[in-house]
Amino acid sequence: MQPYRIAVFASGSGSNFQAIVDQVQKGKLDVSIELLVCDRPQAFVVERATEAKVPVFAFRPKEYESREEYESLILKELQDREIDLIVMAGYMRIITNVLIVPYYGRMINIHPSLLPSFPGVKAIEQAVAYGVKQTGVTVHFVDGGLDSGPIIAQRSVEIHEHETADSLAERIHAAEHVLLPHVIRSLREGRVSIDGRRVSIRL
Numbered sequence: 001m002q003p004y005r006i007a008v009f010a011s012g013s014g015s016n017f018q019a020i021v022d023q024v025q026k027g028k029l030d031v032s033i034e035l036l037v038c039d040r041p042q043a044f045v046v047e048r049a050t051e052a053k054v055p056v057f058a059f060r061p062k063e064y065e066s067r068e069e070y071e072s073l074i075l076k077e078l079q080d081r082e083i084d085l086i087v088m089a090g091y092m093r094i095i096t097n098v099l100i101v102p103y104y105g106r107m108i109n110i111h112p113s114l115l116p117s118f119p120g121v122k123a124i125e126q127a128v129a130y131g132v133k134q135t136g137v138t139v140h141f142v143d144g145g146l147d148s149g150p151i152i153a154q155r156s157v158e159i160h161e162h163e164t165a166d167s168l169a170e171r172i173h174a175a176e177h178v179l180l181p182h183v184i185r186s187l188r189e190g191r192v193s194i195d196g197r198r199v200s201i202r203l
């Protein structure tokens with residue numbers, strides 16, 4: 001099989017980035033992690049990438065006039081490396097058409113709720129505060145909206161009585177670390193097809 005080259009975008013701790021690295025290192029996910037893109041140079045995910053010998057493109061958004069300006073630099077990095085798939089794993093920024101147009105259908109995001117419930121920031125806290133009994137995780141294609149693109153796969157996670165956002169976050173993250181590599185593997189093996197909003201996947 002041809003090499004399958006991915007770039008991961010992240011802003012924080014990078015536990016999802018690590019889950020992908022671990023699967024690759026164990027030989028369970030046949031992809032090449034070519035680049036980490038990070039909008040917070042001091043984030044822990046940068047250390048994880050360095051440790052895993054993954055090249056890092058880190059930048060400070062405030063140093064640019066517009067999103068389009070720094071996204072054009074990111075696009076060049078992606079094109080130079082012939083990236084097949086962009087994986088947003090805790091990248092806390094809205095993306096513009098600079099990236100969406102060339103990568104539509106080849107850019108996915110993981111979100112810690114059962115979309116379309118609780119989009120945006122603090123999805124875990126939102127679910128606890130609302131009082132839903134089930135929440136979960138979603139992997140979806142990225143479009144121009146806020147966590148609004150076609151849904152590829154979801155897993156539910158039960159919310160227990162007396163649950164706190166911290167206790168729930170542990171189980172949400174555990175679910176993410178399984179689901180995200182699964183979806184990447186399915187995409188890599190050509191087992192995902194998209195028809196408008198409807199996505200079919202064989203995990």
Ligand code: GAR
Pocket residue numbers: 010011012013014015016017089090091092110111112120121122123147173176
């Ligand atoms: C993950 O829970 C991911 O779903 C969430 O950020 C966390 C990053 O954790 N993403 C969003 O909320 C996007 N709207 P990590 O840095 O440990 O992978």
